[in-house]
Amino acid sequence: MTTTNSASAGLSALPRTMHAVLLNGLGGLDRLEYRTDVAVPQPGPGEVLIQVRAAGVNNTDINTRIGWYSKSVGQATASGGARGFERVDATDASWSGKGLEFPRIQGADCCGYIVAVGCDVPSSRIGERVLVRNMLRSHVGFRPFECWTFGSECDGAFAQFAVAPAGETHKVVCDWSDAELASVPCSYSTAENMLHRVHLGAERVLVAGASGGVGSAAVQLAKRRGATVIALCSASKADEVRALGADQVIDRRADLFSVLGENSIDVVLDVVGGEQWPDFLRVLRRGGRYATAGAIAGPLAELDLRTLYLKDLTLMGCTFQDDEVFSNLIAYIEAGEIRPVVAKTFALKDIRQAQEEFLNKGFVGKLVLIVPETAG
Structure with a gap:
């Protein structure tokens, strides 16, 4: 097993820019901007770089975009899901109760392949098919009842590439489609x-x-x-x-x-x-x-x-998750004990349409965004 000690492994063959959806502020669907020139993130110590293949659509993506987590909001999600709310206190509009940093790449559900690793991460992990635990604990020192949400307090999966802590990025071995796997994390x-x-x-x-x-x-x-x-x-x-x-x-x-x-x-x-x-x-x-x-x-x-x-x-x-919760899910998948229902898939560039359909609630299961593999 080879471990990188200083520079990141696997980065030389990767593009410098990627397709991604940027959230440019709290509000309606118009705050989502699909770009093709966003810089590919670099994995730091203890991190991996994932080429994202699919990302599920969740209530939390919409709630975060419209600032629903702020105590200044008392309405249902759907009442502001498309256009946002007229007044939101941005200082507490997140899972953590603090203001968000913009632009932010959302996406709590990440299914993809490790393509590069930061220092102190075995290079043998390159090529693994993985899911990212969406309630991240490493960013807060694994303190009980504290966590960061992938795609909220840090950039997430609505992009061709995403960085995640290696210890919270789980290898999965199964015959599921990328869309099915992307239905799981959140x-x-x-x-x-x-x-x-x-x-x-x-x-x-x-x-x-x-x-x-x-x-x-x-x-x-x-x-x-x-x-x-x-x-x-x-x-x-x-x-x-x-x-x-x-x-x-x-x-x-x-x-x-x-x-x-x-x-x-x-x-x-x-x-x-x-x-x-x-x-x-x-x-x-x-x-x-x-x-x-x-x-x-x-x-x-x-x-x-x-x-x-x-x-x-x-x-x-129930927000904070004990470590075994996500590990157990991986075990259920690999044992064939569960199987998600994917109602429909959309291209990443069609995220606004996907969220509109999500808000209409005319489906059972999950809506999933398929991420393009190349810059073309």
């Missing part, structure tokens, strides 16, 4: 992290937003753990969600309390929030657990504290 790690936090077993679990990227992942991952899965989605998507493994599918507009009854659910997994949120607590059994990793239907909710304490409920916010 959605599947978010879903697996919620299951990990609540220690889900062979229980009754309600998955809100079950047709989306995180929701469809949660259905599969919960079934893998032996759970009985009740999925919440629009009626038009029921058959597709049932095919993912859901035992019961409920129309998202239904009265949950009437359909399920009080104290009928062990665990709720939620990335939706919004007006239906109080019903999630009503259907939870005494001692039940609720986990959230998103609130696309609205971040503000009304909580009756009597429901919380009289039912001995546990409410969990």
